[in-house]
Amino acid sequence: MANTDATTLDEGPDLLIPGMGEEGETLVVQQAENQPVEDEETKYGTSRADRKTSFNLADFPVLTGEEEDWRFTPLHRLANLHLPEGDEKLLTGAAPAVSVTEHDGVSIETVARDDQRLGSFMVPDDRTSAIAWNSFSEATVVTVADNVNIEEPITISVEGNSTDPAAQHIHVAVGANSRVNLVINQTGKAVVSQNVEFAVGEGATANVTSLQAWDDETIHVGSQQASLGKDSTFKHVVITYGGSLVRLTPITRFAGEGATTNMYGLYFADAGQHMEHRIFIDHSTNNCTSDALYKGALQGKGARSVWVGDVLIRGNTSGTNSFEKNENLLLSEGAQADSIPNLEIETGIIDSGGHASSVGRFDEQQLFYLMARGIPEPLARKLIVRGFLNEIIQKIGIEDVEAAVTEVMEEEIADLEL
């Protein structure tokens, strides 16, 4: 990416040779400047800023599997959620049943697809999301009033009971200066393409955990998009361990300045499970902070995870702090994890930015340290895995959910072939 420095270029006219300055860099900058930026980006097509967003399915051609954002997904396992035969069909199966716990200050509605609020905080950015948008028949809308503090988690239970390909839409709006804990608990069997939109009002704090605890046969592709108001805080924790194939694309966009997003995730892929998480944090305004941390443990033949972390810090912003990290622990032979952090910085005026990524087996130094304290190897390994995963569980911040996820983790660890 061309790092254009206007001050340097202004000195250009006095130079004998165009583009040749005292520093060699000037030439490079000059040359880059001479080429239309669009050309470069079209050519490489890698900037997240170029990704199409649209409610119109025709804008997303039938998938070939070559697309950057689909190249890791086994399309043949999507049970036609991506409509491989053309745009005419809809996903007509019964969507998983939704129920929401009741709280003062929270309204729960089931609305028709033409409700004006739907789609106000998200735009589909891939084919399956557009298909879900085209297909859903009614949506669940959860609205939290302004200035309320709801400690008890608002729980949205999503319970699948059919494997007919279905579409689902959930809309959550948190009012200004309110504080809520919210859990989306996805269980049962389903083949579903899902859009979830979150609006976090000015000064509000939303702490969201989305649990993918599906039955083994479930296929779930989902977009979870958040729009953050000025000075709001959004924590989004994804816990995925159930289902045959889960592909989630959590996105945070900043609608106002001074907001903070923490995007965390934990996945535990067993034999044959494909778990894909592609996050996107779009720093399009000033003084916003993002912290992303996803951790995965994989065991068994064909256990597969994909993590892509797109962070875009746009050229017109300042005061951004951003860090993203993904760590994967391969617990057995035959498991595969892909991890791709993409940090794109279009501006030089950021406060801090960074990314890290790892795919590895056991840390032998950790193992040695614990064993040198008398802890037998199998127990030492479990401690290390537990510790590795705990880092995310500790971030959920909702006691009951932390306890439930800890229990699931203990079951997964009990099965470890160490």
Add this chain to the structure above:
Amino acid sequence: MSTLEIKDLHVSIETEQGDKEILKGVSLTIKSGETHAIMGPNGSGKSTLAQAIAGHPSYNVTGGEILLDGEDVLDMEVDERAQAGLFLAMQYPVEVPGVSMSNFLRTAKTALDGESPAIRTWTKDVRSAMDNLEMESSFATRNVNEGFSGGEKKRAEILQLELFKPKFAILDETDSGLDIDALRVVSAGVNRAQETNDMGSMLITHYTRILRYIKPDYVHVFVDGKIVDSGGEELADRLEDEGYVNYEKTQAPA
């Protein structure tokens, strides 16, 4: 009374250029209650000796014996060596994310004793050991060595030494990176463990500074993978004045 015997120990490591012998025949016997200081220049193999006794998988023992009360230590797994009563206070304690100190200490104590410690006395023991080492109470809830300063890591090692009550401790440059206050606190911990449990110890160090706080019964000079001289405390004073140069002059420069 216990005895740790090291007999003609040869240890090598794998390098890109092939196996490299680091220890070239080390013999040393330590009895309960004794403190042996091992002093030598950088790269002489002191830490290799410590790691080999603890059983680190990167170090291959190619000859010799290590016996703890006649039992073959080299035949034991790493955890079995600790259970038999050996403790290595590490030069670079390892971070274990997500595992709290309190969980780790209890798990290790349970493994070492073969039964879980009584909750009431254990909590009290941990607290008083932490107080003695001037450690803040928040320490117990932090993850093992994670984000600890150099001094905190060394205190955490000595905390374990006091709680686990080994027969023999190998202290691998426990003094490095400590300021004078931390050195005093950590040394007091080692002395307490020695008095309370009649522990024998091998104190590996570059400097004589720590020997002002922990009095050695024996001082051994370690150069190029071997003990080249042994004596009493006065040998340390001589090293302080003369350095290792008299021992090294027959060696190729590092």
